[in-house]
Amino acid sequence: MREPYLSWPEAAWLIVQYSVCANYLFMPQLLYSISGRLSWAVPIIAIPPAIAGAWAVYYLHTRFPGERLGQFLPRLVGRPLSIAIAGLYILFWIGGSVTNVTVFAHYLSDTILQFTPVTVLVATNMLIIVLVSLSGLKTLVRVNDALLFIVAPFLLFTWLWPFVASRLDFSNLLPVELSELTSDPLRVAMAAVTMYHGYLILLIAGPALNPSGLTALTAGALGTLLSVFVFLAFITMPLLAFGWPYANLLTYPAASFLEVVAPKTGLFPIRRFDFVLTVFFRYIMIVAAMSYFYSAAQTMSDLVSPAAKRMHPWFVVTLGIVLVMLSTLFKGIRTVMEFTSMWVILGASVAVMAPILALVAFLRPDAGHGR
């Protein structure tokens, strides 16, 4: 019997960070390129599929209350198919971890730490991720809890201050042209389905929920709805400040937005308040990357050895090294952005997979037995 240490507010906060993570750095630009000035509508369109996904994960959690994805999947769909499906999730999670760490490393390399090689920045972040993963999910959750007090006030400040500073021009959202959403409907749909994927963490963290059952639905729904607010802010506010099409030219619209609306500081060399914020967003990125990394590693471990209490430390270390090596394949931020387009497809696949698995579980009431 595992120790239930994850309350629903903690799980909801974890889901928010898991959804937002480095998405705030690349998702605005990705959406602007897909749906133009009307990108701000996508976070709203994405709510229904996200709630359906959260419900599906809740259903799987109630059917397999003490188990993780890699443990119940072989009994649900059979061994060969479970490897394929879990492989899809693992690819998505590994991609998420590498993307998070690499996007952030490039951002730091472009702004504050211009002389530090990107690989070094990736490696230092990956070191932290591996360390936390070695300590276990509980450490990740506790790190995540502690960040609430540091990050949340700053997040609120960055969204409220622009209204006070009169930097926002709501006419920049006009005119509303629905044709922008329909010009590439497939990509819009995939981005919408992928956007709030945070509830997927419950496939790994679910067994630790206290109490189990409805808590999964509460955390999934609340975490997703909070993420809506966060995504709306990160995608809409750069449009309000920079207007269209200038917002679309920026490499990191949300980060640039923080730069131009941040109150001036005279703290040389930290002259720019957004750099202070960057440090805090780095925490969010690390929590998300840790969650992705942990999910991938745990699922791999469960597939190989479902009964093992902990992942093998050398396996975790090796996976960390592999991810650092993989990150070297990204030559510049443009390559990372190209990869994120593919990662969004993976995200849409795993998000759609959750309701399918729930449907299979519903149609196969006997699948829960035999553990």
Next chain:
Amino acid sequence: MCGCDVLRKIAALASTFLLMTMTAGCWDALDIDKRAFVSVIGLDLLDTDSGDRVQVSLLIPTLGGAGGGGAGGGGGAGTPETMPAKVLVVEESGANVEEAVENMRAMVGGVLDFSTVQYVAIGKSVNPDDLVSAMHTLHFTRFIPMTPLMFATEQKVSDLFHAESPSGRGFTDTLDAIQAQSRIGLGHVHYPQSWEIMTSLVNKAGDIALTAIDRTDKGDELQAVGAAVYDGTKYAGLVGPIDALILYCVAHRRYPGGTYPFAYEGRELLMRIVGARTSVKANRGGDDVPSLTVGIRVNAALMDSGGYRLPLLNRKKLDELEQVAARDMEDRLGRLLERLQGWNSDAMRLYHEVRVRMPEMSYEDFKEVYPRVEVDFDVSVLLVRTGLLR
């Protein structure tokens, strides 16, 4: 065993936070004296035999001067007379900004650090396309903050950089002081941030106006002579200080104001605008030419009674003056608009409202009909008298 577990978790948490904070990465660290902190960038056009080239001028505060101590850090509480500001002005040209900066690197010992840029100066002769591409380059490849303040000059930027204040005040300090004094003076000095300029140029929601700074023999050798207005990215003309003040009131919709002179009954009066709010309404006019209504609400204080004996309790005279000031501003705005229309410069940013009301009309379409656009200015002034009793 249990105590050991707790200790391990505490150690893991502590080391995690320590690593998260400390391992930001420190690679090829350069000492501060190996960095050349750029505080002002200037862009000029150079006419050469091989065609037009962009000339980039950098103003770099050097060690030993007050500016150097601050490394372009925005100035301090003043400069000791015994320690005049020392700056290094580096100039280089290239086919584009990138090339010019690359050529410069060999001229400066250490590394050019653009993270401290405070001002960007635009020469009158800068080619429109060069201006946009230069700003793109500066924003996207040289790690320059998006918030440096911008101004224009009618002279060569590099000449401007050589201005030496007799009081020993640094270049950027003088620019700061000009703006600070403008608030309590004519109020026609406003330095927009570079991202705001790029927003206007790229989004095409109106044209830009930049405070023009020229060299003078007086004071700190720099003076604000008005506002340079542009047609797109092309320099269109210069408006004087008072016109610049009311132009900014309209263009920025909210403006902190300055001092506005007007005449009444043969007397010269001054009012200090403490805040102006402008609302612009666009309507479809005949022949698809938009018509606009510009309403400005001005809060002001009468600075000099002009010899009037203003009664403390009776507002009759102030009410009269409010009307006179409002009509004066309306007349001035009308004349200013005529000049702007003559230059085809939408420096009042009227298209900003037209694009919402008439989305089918592009910026280019608007500029075609702009000289025929009719604007109704409606100014209301709330005037109070200065002094202890208002």
